[in-house]
Amino acid sequence: DVKVTQSSRYLVKRTGEKVFLECVQDMDHENMFWYRQDPGLGLRLIYFSYDVKMKEKGDIPEGYSVSREKKERFSLILESASTNQTSMYLCASSTPGTGRDGYTFGSGTRLTVV
């Protein structure tokens, strides 16, 4: 069963901490994405990557960075966590090109910053 795996389901971090959210996919997908989901705002794109070592800013990249050293792994980094980064974080992957097959999502990481 192919999947996207996010390493943590729940995380609680303190303000100012550096936070790493890990995502691994086993579908050999080129494209990977990080979204955050907030009530009333839906899914907002933070960063995406179409290839190893490649990254592009999404709609809300401020306060975040990413790393893609291997094709299957895409990490989201909160350099200095703040309370407004409390959210559900979703990783997704897709086939290259138009991605018209849609995205396969991980189960999400619920991050709380206190």
Place this chain on the structure above:
Amino acid sequence: DQQVKQNSPSLSVQEGRISILNCDYTNSMFDYFLWYKKYPAEGPTFLISISSIKDKNEDGRFTVFLNKSAKHLSLHIVPSQPGDSAVYFCAASGYGQNFVFGPGTRLSVLP
């Protein structure tokens, strides 16, 4: 400015009746649309898609209708079941572009 809108944050429907979830978009370059379903503590899962060359796509109890002139699509679920209770996201993209997601509609199907 949201390019994909779902103006009903929530919807309640009786089991066995029809559920209609609506989605509006503003970008005329969008030509492919998806619906995702999301249960709490799980990632969204793909439900059904439609290309702009069609005005209807059906998959079992789920049908998506597209009205390009109105920039509107809707998802019909018939008959609705309690297991359909979830948040539904509409997503749209233009060729070669990432998908843009709407804010979601929470559907509650009452037994």
